[in-house]
Amino acid sequence: MRETQRNSFKFVAKMSCCFLFGKRAQHVVEGDDDVHSVKVFSYNELRKATQDFSGANKIGEGGFGSVFRGMLKDGTLVAVKVLSATSRQGVREFLTELTAISDIKHENLVTLVGCCAEGSHRILVYNYLEKNSLSQTLLGSSYSNIQFNWRARVKIAVGVARGLAFLHEEIRPPIIHRDIKASNILLDKDLTPKISDFGLARLLPPNATHVSTRVAGTLGYLAPEYAIRGQVTKKSDIYSFGVLLLEIVSGRCNTNTRLPHEDQFLLEKTWALYEQGHLDEIVDVDIGDDLDVEEACLFLKVGLLCTQDAMARRPHMTTVVRMLTGSKNISMEKITRPALITDFAELKVSSKPQGASETRSYPSRSFTTTEVTEPFSSSETTTQTSM
Template sequence: LKVLALQIGSFTLRQIKAATNNFDAANKIGEGGFGSVYKGLLSDGTTIAVKQLSSKSKQGNREFVTELGMISALQHPHLVKLYGCCIEGNQLLLVYQYMENNNLARALFGPEEFQLKLDWGTRHKICVGIARGLAYLHEESRLKIVHRDIKATNVLLDKDLNSKISDFGLAKLDEEDNTHISTKIAGTYGYMAPEYAMHGYLTDKADIYSFGVVALEVVSGQCNISYQKKDECFHLLDWARELKERGNLIDLVDARLGSHFDKEQVLAMIKVALLCTNATPTLRPVMSSVVSMLEGKVAVPVLDSEGAIKAEEKIEAMRKHFKGDKDRAVGQNITNSMFTEGLGTGIASLPSAIDLYRIPLDTDYCQNIEEEMVCSVLS
């Protein structure tokens, strides 16, 4: 550990204990794959989030050190900042920037009391910020980083509602080695690119696909995966593609926005999202191009139809679901992006924004779908 040349601050255990009031339970804000997370206040008035590595953590010290080294080398306005670390005795601690407005998932479709009123300008700013952060990871940083778990809960919001990507540095593309990594899949259903979910084929195009899904969630204010009945599942991406076929993409817009949005910007964002979620990885744009398209600097290419054919009954069911059918059962709209494990594939979400910020459990926000699916959210 001592040989790591980290360009970050070093904290003593005494400082961390003082900041968190000796890890007082009242300051505990989350529990994740690495262990507990506490809110703290440094002597200079800086509010921090402290991730305490659990002695029972399955990830262990090696992954902890890997995360530490990766994050320390990556600094960008749209990445969560790592202030420093504490490696003392049997304590392994990470000290992060604290995010006042929690995460994007809670802001958009969390329990009603925690939702934020995000106008269109703010939503557009959030998406551009995510795109800029990913462009940095993929194209501008010294390392080529594939996040591999981009989702609304891994996008944190600061006091000014600027978006910051968390949980990055989990997979690296070596510039001088292969252009892809085939590894044990780690991600979240509904956000994973098909080539990654099915074949373990991982490139930056997987992140681009996930970004497209998040962008659709930002426009619609709804989670990508929703369950109306036990045996019926709706995907926001399917609905967006259907609306494209019908030439009525504007129907995707969150009803809470009313008519207060820039129609041209909205349509551009939806079209960019659909480009990003193309089933063919090579047809997805790079993130720097996504930034340019969202900022209106370049035109969005014409979308080609993927020729999806669906039964009229399914289309009508999706229309009612995403347009707010009053008869749909309470508690069936869920967020499936908190934590996913199982379904026979060994897929599990790695330490994420949930590790840093607790999300109160709510039936409208997070429910178990199947016995093998775990939602690791603290109440």
């Protein structure tokens, strides 16, 4: 484990004690040179920065709280994520995000500016990203003045892939994001993508291949082994990325129940067109004059590879980056039928780690379970066999 990650763990452990014993966060970080210097804001500072958390400054809503646009005293624009003060999940997400990214810097990951843990308030402060999320711009129903031409989409797809490859392959222990989706991909003024929202992230212990945990996320993006058995691996993130990649190329949400039944699920539609030899028909007609149809179809094939039913058939993210950038060819015979949402949407989806008896059924729609296991706690189980 690298030194900065160890420091991050120390910081979060002390923050946990802060919550348990009601101390202010400043007392935790001051005077401790070996702990990462996460800036600690007072609640009053953030209240003023967001104009008392004005609805006019609200830029997002999540399962654990709201996000507001704010301006610090020095003129810096920030995104202020206010987590639920009454929810244990809010505490868990707060600690999880601090653990996951307080010491990580990468062009394609959001940057944590600081936090507030004053009284019952749990707030995370991030750098502000001007162009909002992919779900609100590229896939949103409202008008967007952003021109998502082909080169912009390539930049976004490759950037997200590089960010995930960094989390999976370049840091120790690896981080499984567990909630890769369009609403968690934010864009800066240059349309550089940033992976955000690490509240569901998990660290993969040494020599382990997966972590078993309760299911949380959005069903259209969930890999089957995770949706059904609660088994989280790097390949779960890769499946989610594959679905996201299809959305980027097609300009369509992964699920749209307003369409005819055979067209409602993007992955199924893409697979059907691939089998028919007409992949180009799913490419967004609004891309513009710079569209490279051959490259777009290649990206769709990478998306299908990432969503293969068998985990072993899904490429690692470093390989995905090479495929998307043209430094590795795609072997056509490796693309088999992906894990389609209708294959498991009616099955019982596990809400507990593998081996637990309780199960819940979920329809084919976006969902978040009401219970999420303690971040990095002993209640999670790991398996140390080959994947």
